[in-house]
Amino acid sequence: MKTSTSTSFKNNFPLSLQETEVAEEKVIPLGGLKPHISVRNLNISYGSQRILKNVSIDIPNKKITAIIGPSGCGKTTLLKTFNRLIESADGINIDGEVLVDGENIYGNDVEVTHIRKKMGLLSQRPMPLPMSIFDNIAYGMRIHGIRKKALLQEKVEHYLRQASLWEEVKDRLHHPATKLSIGQQQRLCLARGLAVEPEIILGDEPTSALDPISSQRIEEKFVELKKDYTVIMVTHILRQARRIADYIIFMWLGEIVEHGPAQELLENPKEEMTREYVKGVIS
Amino acid sequence: MFWRKFEERLFNLLIRVATLIIVGCLFIIVLTILVKGFPAMSWDMVSRIPSGGFYLGKEGGVLNAIIGSLYLGLGASIFSLVLSIPIVVYINIYSRSTSRFAQFIRISLDILYGIPSIVYGAFGFVLMIAFGLKVSLLAGIITVGLLVLPIMARTMDEVIRTIPKELGDASLSLGATKWETAMKVIMRQAFPGVLTAILLGFGRAVGDAASVIFTTGFTDNIPTSVLQPAATLPLAIFFQLGSPIKEVVDRAYASSLILTVIILIISISSRLLFKRFNKNVIK
Ligand SMILES: Nc1ncnc2c1ncn2[C@@H]1O[C@H](COP(=O)(O)OP(=O)(O)O)[C@@H](O)[C@H]1O
Ligand SMILES: [Mg+2]
Numbered sequence: 254m255k256t257s258t259s260t261s262f263k264n265n266f267p268l269s270l271q272e273t274e275v276a277e278e279k280v281i282p283l284g285g286l287k288p289h290i291s292v293r294n295l296n297i298s299y300g301s302q303r304i305l306k307n308v309s310i311d312i313p314n315k316k317i318t319a320i321i322g323p324s325g326c327g328k329t330t331l332l333k334t335f336n337r338l339i340e341s342a343d344g345i346n347i348d349g350e351v352l353v354d355g356e357n358i359y360g361n362d363v364e365v366t367h368i369r370k371k372m373g374l375l376s377q378r379p380m381p382l383p384m385s386i387f388d389n390i391a392y393g394m395r396i397h398g399i400r401k402k403a404l405l406q407e408k409v410e411h412y413l414r415q416a417s418l419w420e421e422v423k424d425r426l427h428h429p430a431t432k433l434s435i436g437q438q439q440r441l442c443l444a445r446g447l448a449v450e451p452e453i454i455l456g457d458e459p460t461s462a463l464d465p466i467s468s469q470r471i472e473e474k475f476v477e478l479k480k481d482y483t484v485i486m487v488t489h490i491l492r493q494a495r496r497i498a499d500y501i502i503f504m505w506l507g508e509i510v511e512h513g514p515a516q517e518l519l520e521n522p523k524e525e526m527t528r529e530y531v532k533g534v535i536s
Numbered sequence: 537m538f539w540r541k542f543e544e545r546l547f548n549l550l551i552r553v554a555t556l557i558i559v560g561c562l563f564i565i566v567l568t569i570l571v572k573g574f575p576a577m578s579w580d581m582v583s584r585i586p587s588g589g590f591y592l593g594k595e596g597g598v599l600n601a602i603i604g605s606l607y608l609g610l611g612a613s614i615f616s617l618v619l620s621i622p623i624v625v626y627i628n629i630y631s632r633s634t635s636r637f638a639q640f641i642r643i644s645l646d647i648l649y650g651i652p653s654i655v656y657g658a659f660g661f662v663l664m665i666a667f668g669l670k671v672s673l674l675a676g677i678i679t680v681g682l683l684v685l686p687i688m689a690r691t692m693d694e695v696i697r698t699i700p701k702e703l704g705d706a707s708l709s710l711g712a713t714k715w716e717t718a719m720k721v722i723m724r725q726a727f728p729g730v731l732t733a734i735l736l737g738f739g740r741a742v743g744d745a746a747s748v749i750f751t752t753g754f755t756d757n758i759p760t761s762v763l764q765p766a767a768t769l770p771l772a773i774f775f776q777l778g779s780p781i782k783e784v785v786d787r788a789y790a791s792s793l794i795l796t797v798i799i800l801i802i803s804i805s806s807r808l809l810f811k812r813f814n815k816n817v818i819k
Contacts, residue, residue, distance in 0.1 A: 338705050343632050370711030380706040383725040383816045392720070393710035429816045442706070449710050 289314040289453060289483040290335055295349030297330055297339065304330050306507045308349070312500075317475055317484040319498035319515070321491065323535065327507045328487040329457050335485065336372045336455065337365050353453075370397065373446020375459035375471075379438035381430035382445075386422050389430045389441055393449040408448060416444035417470065436467025443474060454478060456486040460493065472497050491531065495519055503527050569796055573789035581790050586756045591775075593783030598791050603758045604766035605798070608676050609742040611762070613688075615681030616737055620689040625718045628696045629704065642693065649686035654746040656683040661750040674762040676752030683747050684737040691736055695729030696722060703818065725817055728810045735806040739799050745770030769795045 288311035297305040305327050312318050320328045333339040334351055337358060350357045358368045370393075382389050390409040391399075399405060409426070413419040418440045422433070430441055439459060446454065454475070460468035475484050476497055488494055494501055494515065501519065502512040503526075511518060511527045522528045529535045581597040590596035627638035660679025669675050699722060707717040723730065745768070753765030754775070769791055776788035 336709055338709060341632070341701075341705070341708070343634055366711040366713055369709050372709065374706070374709035376702050376706065378700075378702065380700070380702045381818060382703070382706065382721055383818055385816070392707075393712070396710065396712050396716055431816065431818050445710065455709075 287314050288312055289353070290485075291350075291352040292331075292334070293350040293352070295331075295334060295351065296346075297327075297334065297348075298346045299342070300344045304507050305334075308507075308509055310502060310509055310512060312483065312485055314483050315479055315481070316499040317479050317486065317497050318500040318502065319494040320485065320487045320502045320504060321489070321494050322504035322510075322530070324489065326504045328504055331504070332455055332457055332485065332487050335453070336369045336374065338369075338374070340365075370449050371451050372453040372455050373443070373449070373451045375439065375442055375446065375454070375456040377458045378462050379435060379442050381433070381438050381441055384430065385427045386430045386433070386441065387426040389445050390448050393445060397449060412444040412448045413441075415447055416440040416474065418444055434467075436463050436470070439463055439467065439471060440474075443471070451482070453483045453485065456484070458487050458489060461489070468493075491519075491533075503530065505530075566796070569789055569792045572786060573791075573793035576783070576786035576790040577793060578790075581787070582794060585758060590756075591779065591784060593781045598767075598769065598772050598787070598794065600756055600758050601767040601769045601772035601791065602794060602798075604673070604752070604755075605742050605769040605795070607673060607759065607766060608680060608748070608752060608768055609738045611673065611677035612680035612684050612741040613734055613738045615677055616684040616688045616741075617734060619681075619685055620692055620733075621723075623689050624692045624696060625722075628693065629714055629718045629722060642690070645686040645690050645693075648682075649690065652746070653683055653744050656680075657747040657750050660747065664751065670763070671751060671753035671765050672763045673752060673759050673766040676748050676766060676768075677762070679747050679751040680741045680744060683744060684741050687740055688733045688737040691733035692726065692730050695726045695733070699725050728814045728817065731809050731813065732806055735802050739802055742768075742798060742802075743770060743795065745774055769798075 290312040292308055292310045292312075295305055295308040296303070308331065320331060322328055330339060334347070335353070335358075339345060339347065347359065349359075351359060353368065353371065356363070382392055384392070387409055390412055391405050394405060394408060399408070410419060410423075413422060418437060421437060422441075425432075430438065433441060439462075443454075456471075456475070460471050463471065472493065475486065478484055479499075486498070498515040500513070501515045503510050503518065503522075503524075505526060511522060511524045513523075518527065519531055522531055526535070578597075580595065582602060583599060584595070584597035585600040586596040586598070588594060588596075623641060627635075627641050631637050656679055660675060660682070663678070664670070664675045703725060704717050704722060707721040708714070712720070748768050748771060752768060752771075754767050754771050755765045756767070757764075759766045773788050773791045773795070776784050776791060779785055779788075
């Protein structure tokens with residue numbers, strides 16, 4: 254295996270397929286960075302329609318990675334392969350490997366709930382559970398065996414604070430979560446995801462239904478969270494990627510056209526297609 | 537121009553006629569039951585079982601049929617619910633909602649829905665012979681439960697199908713199992729609709745006459761065990777209506793009034809419960 258002597262982020266990405274032999278995945282000396290998720294030769298199709306074509310990519314640990322590309326290119330599909338939510342789609346075929354912390358999550362004896370617990374998901378439209386604000390946060394913790402009331406209360410407060418929602422809801426914890434504004438709902442979903450103590454935060458255009466101020470708060474949260482979490486966000490807003498992403502994956506018709514550190518990809522794209530997309534010629 | 541105006545007028549007319557027929561029918565039925573039933577109503581009717589000369593116009597009431605119908609309605613609803621929930625959860629959450637198997641179940645239920653209740657009665661009778669069961673409340677509960685099953689299951693199915701897939705995904709992505717997702721999130725979201733389904737089923741169970749003739753039988757006593765036969769209001773009405781004695785025929789109307797009030801109480805409480813449980817639900 255090739256070891257790079259350079260310690261700069263820039264020189265260590267993109268990791269190409271040869272550099273990351275699956276067998277010796279565990280630690281890749283990339284200036285102290287290791288990939289958190291590695292996708293290897295992933296093919297996904299619905300019936301005969303191919304959605305992802307031979308995708309191989311490494312997602313850096315504790316960075317914000319943005320997946321960009323035109324609508325329908327497979328961004329959501331790629332994101333959903335990370336926590337195996339893709340499995341529940343109709344007539345889907347999945348072929349390839351997705352390694353999280355070096356473990357192939359599509360392996361035979363993998364517990365799917367264990368994989369999903371590692372990742373929090375923010376969807377395009379916030380989806381509060383049909384229960385109170387408190388129970389929304391406590392739901393995941395209860396499922397994973399936390400029963401003590403005092404502990405639940407303490408943790409609910411902690412995660413609501415972490416999502417900057419506590420002050421707004423502390424007096425109505427037992428009101429239905431649906432009464433919250435959309436922006437608050439999205440922060441509630443973030444708190445709910447954080448409450449199961451994941452390592453990775455997935456966002457599928459998490460700000461697209463929100464007003465500008467709520468969007469900004471989510472963006473700020475993401476920047477804060479990357480200290481402790483790997484953040485992967487699908488976005489169709491190029492400016493958003495520019496503002497907060499450290500690493501960018503550009504997709505087109507089910508293929509990864511280019512990926513690299515954000516600044517480099519945005520300012521100095523290698524591929525013609527990326528250049529056009531970044532300039533706004535194609536969208 | 538003329539033609540289009542004519543079309544518009546014709547359709548307006550049709551709407552009015554249709555509305556008139558619907559409202560008119562309801563009005564006439566309720567009026568008839570009230571006018572003819574009210575004078576024959578008495579405390580005895582709802583508090584006593586038939587005694588000596590009841591069917592000749594003398595003392596007694598239809599408490600036997602009221603209690604019998606409620607037992608039957610309750611038993612059949614529970615029996616049907618116990619079968620409906622696994623079916624509905626399976627076709628919507630375990631298998632994919634659009635899978636061939638799910639469609640097959642749906643079509644089967646729709647066909648069952650169209651089968652006349654007298655056929656259920658005959659089928660129930662055949663089952664009784666096969667299992668050596670006598671005419672009894674139990675036989676009635678099983679037969680009427682099967683009669684109600686397609687209504688209940690399909691109503692629930694339609695409610696669950698309108699729930700966005702992302703809601704289930706939100707729960708799954710927290711590491712919940714399918715069962716936890718089905719019971720704690722989907723059923724909760726569907727609860728108002730499930731309640732409606734149960735009450736629809738209950739209403740049908742309480743009101744059906746043809747399926748109980750051979751299975752539940754008729755008796756002047758209140759059953760004390762599920763292995764005893766039971767009276768039901770629809771059959772009580774049927775027998776009384778056939779009498780040549782005026783007092784008895786009037787009692788048929790009073791019994792109809794009782795049945796109508798029971799159905800009314802069920803629909804009103806279902807509305808109220810729907811409102812009460814609808815507040816947590818996402819929209
Ligand atoms: N359930 C599905 N069945 C069939 N095709 C689907 C399904 N979901 C998505 N697709 C197709 O997969 C492609 C990629 O979809 P998606 O990953 O949602 O794209 P993006 O998120 O980039 O807009 C699209 O062409 C879409 O039509
Ligand atoms: Mg998408």
